[in-house]
Amino acid sequence: MTSVHDWTPNNPVKENRSGLIGKPVDRYEGPLKVTGTAPYAYEVQPPSPPAYGVMVGAAIATGRISGVDIAEAQATPGVLVVWTHLNAPFQAPKGTKAHPRSSAGSRPALENDRVLFFGQPVALVVGETLEAATAGAHRVKLTYAEDAPDVDFPGSLDRAISPVGEEDMEVGDFPRGFAASPVQIDATWSTPIQNHCQMEPCASTVWFEGEKCVAHTSIQMVKPAQHGLAETLGIPRDDVHLLTRYIGGGFGGKGQTYDDLILAALAARALGRPVKVAYTRQQMMHGTIHRPATVMQVQLGAEKDGRLNAFSMMTWTHCHREGNFTEHASNFGRALYAAPNRLTGHRLVKLDLPGAGPMRAPGEASGTLALECAMDELAEKLGIDPVELRTLNEPPTDPENGRPFSMRQLVRCLREGAQQFGWDRRLPTPGLVRDGRWLVGMGMAAAIRGNFLLPAKCSFSVDADGVITVRQGMTDIGTGTYTVLAQIAAETMGVPLGQVKVEIGDSELPPAPGSGGQFGAATAGSAALAAGQNLRTAIAELATGDEASPLFGGRPADVTFQDGVVAIANRSETLASLIRRAAPEGLTVEGEIKPAQDAREWSQQTYGGHYCEVGVDPVTGEVRVRRMLGVFAAGRILNAKTARSQLTGGMIWGIGSALTEGNPVDVRYGSLLNQDLAQYLAPVQADIGDLEAIMLDEVDDKANPMGIKGVGELGNSGAGAAVANAIYNACGVRVRDYPITPDKLLAGMIARGM
Amino acid sequence: MRPFTYERAVDALGAVRSAAATPGARFIAGGTNLLDLMKLEIEQPQHLIDVGRLDLAGIAPMPDGGLRIGASTSNSTVAADPQVLARYPVLSQAIVAGGSPQLRNKATVGGNLLQRTRCAYFYDTTKPCNKRAPGSGCSALEGLNRNAAIFGASTACIATHTSDMAVALAALGAQVETLAASGESRTTPVIDLYRLPGDTPQIETSLAAGDLITAVVLPPPPAGGQIYRKARDRASYAGGLASVAVAGGQVALGMVALKPWRAHATEAALAAGASPTEAIARELEGASPLGRNDFKLPLVARLSAAAIQEANGRGA
């Protein structure tokens, strides 16, 4: 059993003798990425010429396929195979786990005639070329018996119920506390469906080597993909070799397998040749998951001095009729501010929309857009500075369960941010500052996001050249996993970075849970540290036991590792010469990390404060972010450059949520309006002004042996609220229906007589 | 995408003759619009005639003091041209307000004029759309039509034309020069190039099939200041919600109709001494918004008034 106390002893990462930990070193795979030599799954060169599969999406949201005519598609020159549910190869029934310990069950594609959401893949056309397959896909003629789609989320709030197995969290007596509060806020915010819009769409290249299925795909988690594919194909799990070496963004949207992988594998097996299948950009919008829309009611009751008496946050959201996902937008509020009377919960309605699922900072990303604006409104009502209001309500322990915080520097983030940003120059009364034609305003918000550690393994090898190879079934979705693993390995083994190789994204390597929930670096890195420490032990024993080594006879515990040299005091030799002589085949050891049993005795989060200055065009209602600063406390930082990129990336997501991003539902068709990147408006360079992220010094010894925490999602939490609050400060209009587009802001300004 | 044949035209006359002789032929220039539409099979040409490398580029002064811009000149080249910057800044500003640098480098003057609407339902081939599939209906009419037209729409189609460049050309009173297969050359005012939807939204211009745009001809700039302003949902790489081009007393509105909308009522009111706000109000009396796009009225009113004001300041 692991306890957080086991993590107290010193280790090479904590000692950081060569100073590699925290250093802004360049990306390990950077040169490959910028020279086009880091192939994404679709670009992997198979051993023989591939065929190309193109999927056809359902043109209705719900109903049955009543007619199939594939004659013209099959007759299209270059088309090899056309499949629908009528002639798709056998797949194990949905959910089958032939191997009881599989981490995912079968998920057949083209399973039957039922259409469950608009854009659901309902046919596959494989051709000699992508063009032939695409032309064939357009010739597949399907007719449907359509049911009326039940997709109107705003119109179905009264049907929403508590998610299965969940209860509202109640502390004290919220209704009484709220009623008795002299100052109240009671308002409702809404957020739209959002799409992940990863640069790289979901894609797979698959071939068979004898019985073995070699599958390159773009996915955040290796094991469930490997197991799920094996279960679907009905083959032993070891017969699937799943690889996901380079990934062009995941953001939660690639946490699961989609039909590209299943269909590519089925087609590769049927045709006896490699097959590539990718979602088109248009297909990504419906065919994969999205962040669901929410409606969030926040009620705050405060004393006149600003202390919160009552806090409630209720979230209504939706997921697919057959899905089971809740956007837990109220959860983070349970740990954020003190208030004796509390009520939080969620209501879920199941609809015929495509699948809802996790997207960067699930919960916080939406929830902070409500609560952190409610706090701004409360601050204004009270006449208290928004930073002070938050400081006043800083809880000494977790406000819901009384557990101590492992480490909480929220107030420091807020104060540091206020100072660096020049918050004291903000005028509390909105609409007073002008710069040319722009109305200028400042806003701030707090950031919070949970921190997690999952079980993982890792192996470390040293070869006769003294090169250290890290191997792990981990993924790098663009976050910097390769790089931080290389840093941990180099620091632990006392070798230069250039002497480290990292191999990840492979189901045959020691398993790690992958990337998600900002647990990646902590989880994968802790396993790597353990493996490294085990390799140090093995090497120390090798050296001290080898008569030919200058270290012979010493105590293994006294061996030091630095600059590629192993030493005991002034007796030394290079790692390479030791291994070449004493273990010419090299050494390989494994290490693992397990979550601590007692970790839950602490409330563990990452924190931050966002500060934003916007310009609002009083003529058009257009908003431009002029500058934005985030200050974050997220444990020890492994790499100042990749961490900063994660944080500023998250902040940009917040700007998108506040200003531009959303995909409206056409309730007549059950489809989303925006189907490409010209219509789905993620921020572009011109939308982002001066952007900076600062990371406070921190080590959280309850988090893991390295004291690090996640940063991948934290930057997104609260960022949009800071933008919205700045907009209010600029022009005096609060838009509670995101995104805050010019039409909405203009209506508000006109209502104010502007 | 359907299979197609491809030919690189050698000269303008060859291009139009080939277009006349080949069924299903289309011109392609930068391809930034046409190829996207072909991939979705919204456009299904059987034969492409590449006019992007014809000798139709170049910007030359005209004897009357105007400027002739060849049809295959890239949008970026036009926007950065010193003569354009000095004498037709509204044109440069309008071009730079459109698309992204990459698109403007590829896009040509001719292609820009003939770009098709960005109505989301036009792009979604699972939905009825009279423009794409005549007679199938208009999904936007009762749909998510926030960006629909407020002038000149019909129940058959409420889409807008989304070229920024064309709005500036309309305000400048530019002419489009075309070449027919017969070898006949014609000029048409830019605003007459486009047709309002009526019952036939699939017929978008007054060009005959196979007519090649060879140039855009600008008259000498009108007296007075020039300005282009565009309101949009994000700061770049986004079609407009509304735009306005002002060139002296000439005003055109963008993204309010299926063509750049020359604001004649506004111009007349300005000439009669009305304030910018009054003058644009005159124009908007003729607008018919649909609900979701009601905001375009105040937006156009404010944007136009501010732009006219600013242009007046610049002209002085």
Ligand SMILES: Cc1cc2nc3c(=O)[nH]c(=O)nc-3n(C[C@H](O)[C@H](O)[C@H](O)COP(=O)(O)OP(=O)(O)OC[C@H]3O[C@@H](n4cnc5c(N)ncnc54)[C@H](O)[C@@H]3O)c2cc1C
């Ligand atoms: C993502 C995106 C965003 C955009 N945003 C904007 C925007 O904000 N503002 C804006 O104004 N535009 C915008 N555009 C449109 C862009 O300006 C056009 O795609 C471009 O101008 C078309 O020029 P092209 O040369 O590439 O035309 P092509 O794609 O080659 O052709 C377009 C059409 O014109 C015809 N054609 C081309 N040349 C001639 C000719 N000489 N004679 C007769 N017919 C001809 C072709 O047959 C075709 O029908 C955007 C485009 C994209 C893809």
Ligand code: SF4
């Ligand atoms: S507005 Fe025009 S382009 Fe849009 S759906 Fe209707 S007919 Fe088609």
